[in-house]
Amino acid sequence: MARSTRSPARLIIALAVAGVLAVFLIYTALAGASTPDVIPSALVHQKPGRIALVGTVVGPITGGSHTAAGLRFGVRDIGKKGPVVKVVYHGDSPPPLFAVGRNVVVNGTYLGGRIQGNGILTKCPSKYTATTSKSY
Amino acid sequence: MAELGRAALVVSFGLAVYALLAGVYSAHHGRRRLSDSARNALLACFASTVVASATLVQALVRHDFSFVYVASHTNRTLPTVYALSAFWGGQEGSLLMWLLILTGYATLAILLNRKLLRDLVAWVVPVIGGIATFFSFVLVFVASPFDTQTAPLDGAGLTPSLQNPYMVAHPPMLYLGYVGLSIPFAFASAAMLSGRTDERWIVVTRRWTIAAWTFLGFGQLLGAHWAYVEVGWGGYYAWDPVENAALMPWLAATAFLHSVMIQERKGMLKVWNMILVALAFELSVFGTFLTRSGVVNSIHSFAKSSIGGWFLAFVVISSVFAVSLILWRLPLLKAKTKLESALSREAAFLYNNLLLVALCLAVLWGVLFPIVTQLVKGESRTMGRPYYDFFLRAFGLPLLLLMGIGPLIAWRKTSVRSLMRTLAWPIVASAVAGVILVFIGAGSSSPGLIAYTFSAFVLGTIGVELVKGTRATGSLFLLISRNRRRYGGYIVHAAVVLFAIGIAGSSAYQTTREIHLRPGQTAEVAGYRLAYQGLDPIRNDPNRTGAYAVLDVSGRWHGTLRTGDVTYTGFQETDRDVGIKTDWLRAQDLYVIADFQKGTPVVFFKVLVKPLVNLIWIAGIVFVLGSLVALWPDAREQRRLATRLAPASA
Numbered sequence: 001m002a003r004s005t006r007s008p009a010r011l012i013i014a015l016a017v018a019g020v021l022a023v024f025l026i027y028t029a030l031a032g033a034s035t036p037d038v039i040p041s042a043l044v045h046q047k048p049g050r051i052a053l054v055g056t057v058v059g060p061i062t063g064g065s066h067t068a069a070g071l072r073f074g075v076r077d078i079g080k081k082g083p084v085v086k087v088v089y090h091g092d093s094p095p096p097l098f099a100v101g102r103n104v105v106v107n108g109t110y111l112g113g114r115i116q117g118n119g120i121l122t123k124c125p126s127k128y129t130a131t132t133s134k135s136y
Numbered sequence: 137m138a139e140l141g142r143a144a145l146v147v148s149f150g151l152a153v154y155a156l157l158a159g160v161y162s163a164h165h166g167r168r169r170l171s172d173s174a175r176n177a178l179l180a181c182f183a184s185t186v187v188a189s190a191t192l193v194q195a196l197v198r199h200d201f202s203f204v205y206v207a208s209h210t211n212r213t214l215p216t217v218y219a220l221s222a223f224w225g226g227q228e229g230s231l232l233m234w235l236l237i238l239t240g241y242a243t244l245a246i247l248l249n250r251k252l253l254r255d256l257v258a259w260v261v262p263v264i265g266g267i268a269t270f271f272s273f274v275l276v277f278v279a280s281p282f283d284t285q286t287a288p289l290d291g292a293g294l295t296p297s298l299q300n301p302y303m304v305a306h307p308p309m310l311y312l313g314y315v316g317l318s319i320p321f322a323f324a325s326a327a328m329l330s331g332r333t334d335e336r337w338i339v340v341t342r343r344w345t346i347a348a349w350t351f352l353g354f355g356q357l358l359g360a361h362w363a364y365v366e367v368g369w370g371g372y373y374a375w376d377p378v379e380n381a382a383l384m385p386w387l388a389a390t391a392f393l394h395s396v397m398i399q400e401r402k403g404m405l406k407v408w409n410m411i412l413v414a415l416a417f418e419l420s421v422f423g424t425f426l427t428r429s430g431v432v433n434s435i436h437s438f439a440k441s442s443i444g445g446w447f448l449a450f451v452v453i454s455s456v457f458a459v460s461l462i463l464w465r466l467p468l469l470k471a472k473t474k475l476e477s478a479l480s481r482e483a484a485f486l487y488n489n490l491l492l493v494a495l496c497l498a499v500l501w502g503v504l505f506p507i508v509t510q511l512v513k514g515e516s517r518t519m520g521r522p523y524y525d526f527f528l529r530a531f532g533l534p535l536l537l538l539m540g541i542g543p544l545i546a547w548r549k550t551s552v553r554s555l556m557r558t559l560a561w562p563i564v565a566s567a568v569a570g571v572i573l574v575f576i577g578a579g580s581s582s583p584g585l586i587a588y589t590f591s592a593f594v595l596g597t598i599g600v601e602l603v604k605g606t607r608a609t610g611s612l613f614l615l616i617s618r619n620r621r622r623y624g625g626y627i628v629h630a631a632v633v634l635f636a637i638g639i640a641g642s643s644a645y646q647t648t649r650e651i652h653l654r655p656g657q658t659a660e661v662a663g664y665r666l667a668y669q670g671l672d673p674i675r676n677d678p679n680r681t682g683a684y685a686v687l688d689v690s691g692r693w694h695g696t697l698r699t700g701d702v703t704y705t706g707f708q709e710t711d712r713d714v715g716i717k718t719d720w721l722r723a724q725d726l727y728v729i730a731d732f733q734k735g736t737p738v739v740f741f742k743v744l745v746k747p748l749v750n751l752i753w754i755a756g757i758v759f760v761l762g763s764l765v766a767l768w769p770d771a772r773e774q775r776r777l778a779t780r781l782a783p784a785s786a
Contacts (some may be wrong), residue, residue, distance in 0.1 A: 014490070021494050034517035037506060052518055064733050066652065066740050092650070093731030093740060096368065096701055096712035 035107070040075055041082040043110065051110045053117075058084050059100040065089055075115075078103055089117035097122040138203060141191035141282040144184045148235065149276050151181035152268035159262030163329070171258045175246055178261050181268055182239035189236050192229060192281050196222055202287040205229060211293035218294055221304045224311065225294070227443070228281035233308070235271040237315040238264065241344075245319050249340055256337060259326035267318055270450050279443050296704040297711050302362035309355030310382055314420040316348025317385060320392075321417035321458075324410055328461040333406060333468045338396045342621075343767055345396075345413075349389040350763035356382050357756040368712035368729055370648075370744050372752070375524040377432045377503045381423030384503075387496035388416035391489045398485050401547070403472030407462060408489070410469065414458035415493075419500075421451050432506050477549030484542040491535045498527040529583050533590060536636055539629050540594035543601060562596030584644030591633045591640075598626050616765060621773075624766025631762055634755035641724075641748025652740045662745040664726055665691040671732075671739075672698065679705050684713070685730040685739050692726075693719050699730040699741075718750055725749050 035052045043053075058074035065071040071094065074084040087106055098104065098120060107119035155178040162170035192205070196219050201207040209222040209229075224233045242264040250257050275281070320341040327337040359379070360372040373379060392412035398405045425447035426432060462469070475482055502519040509517040544558050556563075569592030570585065578585050605615040605623075616623040651659040653668035660666070669686040684700035697715035704711070715728040724747040731740040 017490055017494075021497070034505060034509070034519050034523070037516040037518050066650075066731075066733070092742060093729065096710040099710075 037105075038110075039077050039082075040085040041077050041080070043083075043085055043113075046110055048111045049109065051108070051115070053085065053087070053106040053108070053110075053115055054078070055085070055104065055106075057098065057100050057102050057104055061100065065091055065093055073100075075104065075106060086114040087117050088114060089120060091118045094120045095122045137191055137195060137200065138282040138284045141188045141195075142276075142280065144188035144191065145232075145272060145276050145280070145282070147184040148181050148188065148239075149269070149272035151177045151184065152265050152272050155181060155265030156262050156269050157265075159258070159265050163258040163262060171261070174265070175250070175257065175261045178239065178246065178265055178268070179243050181265075181272075182236075182243045185232070185236050185239050185272075188282075189223070189232060192232060193220065193223060196220060199291065200287070201289075201291050202284050203281070204283040204285050205281045207285070207288055207291040209292070209294065211291040214291075214294055215299075217304060218299050221307075222294065224307045225298075226281070228275070228279045230307065230311065231271060231275050231279055231443075232281050233311055234315055235268060235275060237311055238268055238271065238318055241316060241319050242268070242322075245323075245344065253336060253340060255330050255332060256323060256326045256340075259329040260322045263322040263325045263329075264318065267322070267454075270446075274443055274446055278446060297366055300362060300366055302358050302366070306355055306358040306362060309351050309358060313348050313350075313352025313355055313382075314385065314423065316344060316351060317389060317413075317416045317420045319344040319348070320413050324413045325458065325461060328410065328465040328468075331465070331468060333465060335400050335403070338399055338409065342396065345389060345393055346763055346767055349386065349393060350760060350767075352382060352386045352389065354756055354760055356386065357753070357759075361753055361756075364749075365714070365716065366711075368714040370714075370727055370729060370742065370746075372749075375502070375519075375521055378427050380499050380503050381419075381426045384496050384499055385416045385419040385423065387492050387499070388412055388419055391492035391496070392416055394485050394492075395489050398482050402482060404475070404482060405486070405489075406469040406471060407466065410458075410462050410465075412489075412493075414455070414462070415496075418451055418455050418458070419496075421447060421454065425451055426503065432503060479545070479552065479555060480549045481542060481545045481547045484538055484545050488535065488538050488542060491531045491538070495527060495531040495535070498531065499524065502527075532636075533583070533586055536587065536590040536594060536633070539632065540590070540597040543626070543629075544597050559597070561600050562593045565596035565599075566590065566593035568592075578645070581640075581644035584640045587636050587640035587644075591637050594629060594633050598630055601626060617770075618772075620768050620770050621766050624762050624764070624768075627762030627765055628759055629762075631755045631759035634751045634758060638748050638751030638753075638755060641751070642746040645747050647743075647745040649743045650740060651743060652738050654738055659741075659743075660691065661743045663692040664689055664743075664745065666697075666728070666741070666743065668739065668741075671700075674702065681705070682710070683732070685732070685741070687715065687728060687741075689717065689726065692722065693717055697726070697728055699728050701730070701732060720750070723748050723750060 035050050036046070037054055038046055038051045040053065040055050053075055055075035056078050058076050061071065061073040063069045063072045069088075071089040073087055073089070075087055076082050076084045087108070089106070089108070102122050105121040106115055106117045107121075108115045108117035155174045158170055158177065159174035161167070162174055192203075194200075195203045195206050196210060197216065199206065199210065199212055199219070205226055205228055206222070209226045210219045214222075223229045242260075246257055246260065249260075320337075323337040323341045327333050356379075359382075363369075363374075364372040389412075392409060395405050395409050395412060399409050425444055475486070477483065502523055505519050506516040509515055540562060541555075541559065544562075545555060566589045570589040573579070573585055573588050578588060602612065602615070602623075606612045609615045609618065647662040649659075649661045651661070651666070653659060653666075655668055655670035658665060658667040667688040667690070669688055671683045672686050673683040674680050680702050682700055682702040684698040687697045687699070689695055689697055695717065697717055698713070699715035700713055702711045702713055712729065715726075715730075717726040718724075719726065724745060727744040727746055729742040729744075731742070733740065
């Protein structure tokens, strides 16, 4: 068994690999693989493009996701009386928990003051949550 | 009764503080009697935490709604098993469970090692005492499960979709895993604090690490299966921050489990192992911070609370503690030997570790990205599924390949020719599998084809090892029982292969169709003919309202599938019941989700045919089996261990 002689080779390799990975990760991350999370009240500053709108569903909910006119509803900031953003959603059926008052994330494109949605996430009851303080 | 619970927690807190302070003083000054006293305080801390836990369990079973916690998480109609599961269902109860498991593990670890490793245990006590101090502090001063109120007539109850056996087992499994990582961390810290940084702490904590790692892995699979059968979106993992919070420490612990073998055998990677064990522990606490603080947007509903800041502080303090210890003890953590060749088992393990840690950090980066972009750019941005999928493929596929090469490559060094000779059969097996897969149409997905080919390669290497070993010993049973750690590892590798095949099959080769049908209409999807018979409303059920769409299925399978929306009385929320038919013969699931449209008899169905998805769940069973083999007590190993540890502790 060879005795250790002080050789920085392995450390250098490891640091080099880590450095390359870090740059790669940062590059990939900043190169457009991400989507901005936006709340309705902040949409005024938002450029047109893909976004994830985070907020609470406001009624009325009309239409259907499979129809040409789409499923239509509004979204406002969670727990606030802010502006309501209109959403027109086409695509898969919204999750069963989707309803007025639910907290949701709508993925889609922001254009002309409204969201063309193509994905809805409602909060999943991952923890035993009391009905008196629902937060889905 | 609440007073008893509160008092027990205060006692736990006092004992934990004493174990911390007296433990540090006695270990530092070599005061043996005081050290024993600190150790006993930690054992007593477990006893008082048991009293607090029993108080809460009793309140849950008796529906004592004067406890705010009981009223918030149960009601009178809740079956006892779910009332009991509310113990770990809410924030305060889950913290109590954390403390209970921590002190329980500590008691076991201390009692098992107090004679052989007295010098190490003297420092283990204050380290675990410090962790217990934090949790008992939060329970006493920030989030007590023993707050009381005027008892209401009934409690709030439990969300229906969580009244599921998977959700009874999933959280405690994760906690057993998260908390279990505290024990190797405590022993590693003790090794550095005591200056005894040899391999003893690794040998002693190996089983603890495997057990924690198994619980964490199996707990995640249970959660994934619950999502698959209950949530009704057709998937099982969404790369959500809360899900990733459990994955990250598991990845770090996986790297640690592999690299400790190098330290045990070669005396290398000492610093690396200390970093990994600290990383796994910190990530387990960081996961709780993520889920409780609400700093990142998650689809999972965890009530935001004030404990997030406390957890962040604990993560920072314990990280500074771990990094300082490692820097302080760097001179003692020098490797005994050096890496002799890039083609050696040591090198293969190192590559494996780099890939696992890279994957872990890629996930961590994705989780932290919204916070980083908020701080740097003033705009929170979230990483989507493509990001995680990319890194899973980029790091996961080479990992899969290394899983086959690593166990067959020689220690110290080998030649390319020798390696190719060893790997000849597995290479042939994977090449044949690749050709067959292309022939049957699996070439439509390159990552899927690569995953399958690599999987065949790994299974080939495991097969070669088993055949060689069985020839040498004359019996497969004898072979495995004589080297449980090694062959338990191979079984776990086989589980990972099944898992990879399941993921590749159900994602890369999945068929998805959206169809809309009126009663009497039919559609065909991937060989299944679906005939919509009409709606079947739920009748005469006081607890549920709603309807199921009934589909007669013919073609590859004959039978009836029912899928629909159900609303539970008292819970104004709808559950989507999916129709799942598992076709074991073809190893695939027919998965149907109904979407009812108001004012029309037309129903939209999302139909998914998911090949090999059930291998993921089978992999979970094989994974546990392999871990049990590796964990099973081995008298020969115990004798070796006693011989190895005795001189150092004498």
